[in-house]
Amino acid sequence: MMDKLRLVHYLRISSVALVFIWLFVHFAGGGDDHNRYTALFRQFRDERAVFVDDFLSHDVSGRFESDGIMSLCSGKRWTSGLVLTCDAVPGNMADVKNGVLTCIRIAIEMGAELILPNIMLRSTMDLGTVTPHDVGPRRGVPLEQFFDRPHLVNTLSDSCPQLKVHPSMDDFYNEPSMLTPFSLDLYKVPGVKVSANLKGSEGKVIDGKLGDLGKQIHGLLDNKAPRRDRKYPFHVDLRPTPSYALPAFADSPKVRNYFGRIMQVRPDLRALAGSVLFNLQKALGVTIDPRKGIDIDAFIAVELRTQHDPRKFPPYEVQASDALAFASASNMSHIYLTEGTLPEHVTTFADRARDFNFTVVTKEELVDGPDAFLLSQLSYDERFLVDYEVALRSGLFMGNGQSSFAWNVGLRREFAYGDKGAHDASHLNGAVRWFNQYSTLYGKDNVGDELRRGIWP
Missing domain, CATH: 3.40.50 (Rossmann fold)
Structure with a gap:
């Protein structure tokens, strides 16, 4: 009797082992089987964890070519x-x-x-x-x-x-x-x-x-x-x-x-940016897949620079007017405001944007728990690193021609997604310094030209 029980026990262990071996062989392999089992296992993982992992493992510019x-x-x-x-x-x-x-x-x-x-x-x-x-x-x-x-x-x-x-x-x-x-x-x-x-x-x-x-x-x-x-x-x-x-x-x-x-942003800040994007899509009801670059209809990332800075930016009123004109020319209704704006201007801009049927959000509103604690510990420039990663994946981006941050985002997006679409800014108000289908920088003629020529995005 004991021999039969022992035999049944061994058979059970062997069966489980064979199943795991079979799954490993198919999962580790390539082709359709690999894709099918990858999709299967994704269903059993936390949705946020899957999103952040995809965000970290897929660069907006695709595979690195050396x-x-x-x-x-x-x-x-x-x-x-x-x-x-x-x-x-x-x-x-x-x-x-x-x-x-x-x-x-x-x-x-x-x-x-x-x-x-x-x-x-x-x-x-x-x-x-x-x-x-x-x-x-x-x-x-x-x-x-x-x-x-x-x-x-x-x-x-x-x-x-x-x-x-x-x-x-x-x-x-x-x-x-x-x-x-x-x-x-x-x-x-x-x-x-x-x-x-x-x-x-x-x-x-x-x-x-x-x-x-x-x-x-x-x-x-x-x-x-x-x-x-x-x-x-x-x-x-x-x-x-x-x-x-x-x-x-x-x-x-x-x-x-x-x-x-x-040069890649440090890992914990990239992961934080991934969490911000995940929460953004949940809060605003938009679809973002970090494996597929950008969704041109997702959201608009806007840079308003009113914090004290060595560079001289236009007055808030000029920047806000340009931003709302830019957003109004799109088919989107959500604006993500990046770092660099005084708190009182964040509130004023959000209130004014609401009159144009736009919802304005910041990263502070999109994190909680450990992510919120990490964000609270970051310096001014470290917070820009988070916004850099988020802005790269926005549907549209609008910034200042005086801003090295904006030129980095704009040029990186140009190289990542290609320079597609007609070069026609007639639908935009204000002084447009540089633009393509995905990004627009406002400013007077030639402002920031030295930045454009000297940046490796």
């Missing part, structure tokens, strides 16, 4: 022991992103090893001060305060294996030559010409081809620090690190369209 960056790096002459460091990068999230990319791109042009720069956090007492205590070297904080360092390092390792990235100066603790760097001012390099000026710490846009920059820098180094006299590792320190120094627009599309994607 061919252009790999070709760029393979065409450079690399010098072992030549190490570039860059001054900490100040500014908002868009300025910091482009500043770090500028540092990386200069290292590539030089064929140098690299220590990634830190970032400068703006004053919490005065949002218009982006470089508090700006005396001597800028110490800053690690770039993972804003961005995903492992993603950056891993993507560079795959796309530009010739570029050796060091975690910090600690890699050179026993190298005395690293203590006396050669100070590099990009604008004092012989042969470098400036085509446009940007105010403040953002720098000036260099004229010409990026391919000449490495030769020009090496010419300066050879003149001031001849190779025969150098002690390696040879430390070159870029100071300051201008955010928009390089003419990114001159890059090939395969480089410009993907170089900015090596």
Whole structure:
């Protein structure tokens, strides 16, 4: 009797094991079976978790293509022991992103090893001060305060294996030559010409081809620090690190369209943005599938900049009028207001928009529990990082031509979704600076042109 019971017990275990093996084989495989079982298991997962996972695993620009960056790096002459460091990068999230990319791109042009720069956090007492205590070297904080360092390092390792990235100066603790760097001012390099000026710490846009920059820098180094006299590792320190120094627009599309994607918003803020989008679609009754890019009829993301800022934005009345005119020309009824608006202007704008049958929401209204707590702990610029991810997936986006945030969103959406539709802004009131089917920036002629030319979105 015991043998029969034991046999039945073993048969039950074997049957369950066979079922799991069969499911694993079919689930791990490809083709229709894989898709069918993926869909089956999705039904048993939490709806929010599925949405956020889809959001995190599907970039708006699709699959990352590294061919252009790999070709760029393979065409450079690399010098072992030549190490570039860059001054900490100040500014908002868009300025910091482009500043770090500028540092990386200069290292590539030089064929140098690299220590990634830190970032400068703006004053919490005065949002218009982006470089508090700006005396001597800028110490800053690690770039993972804003961005995903492992993603950056891993993507560079795959796309530009010739570029050796060091975690910090600690890699050179026993190298005395690293203590006396050669100070590099990009604008004092012989042969470098400036085509446009940007105010403040953002720098000036260099004229010409990026391919000449490495030769020009090496010419300066050879003149001031001849190779025969150098002690390696040879430390070159870029100071300051201008955010928009390089003419990114001159890059090939395969480089410009993907170089900015090596910088990804830090994971917890991307997940928070995914939760905001999930709650937005539930609250407003719209459909958003993060696996499919944008739904042109979902919602409008609007940037109104009335908080104190180093850049001078138009008065609230002008921005609000442009925003409502823009929204009224669409077929949507929901507006998502991004960071940068004074609380009293959020209320005033929402009340006025209601007269035009628009519902206005902010991220603060769309989160609760742990998400609300995380949002409450974020700095002003970290909150912009959340809105950056949300705005990329809006049906339409409207921003300011003076805003590096708006240019980042607009250009990224252009490269992600293509420049489709007629270029006709006759239905829009106000001064339209730049637009396509998906995004519109308001401003006077040529405002922000230096940003447009210097951004890797």
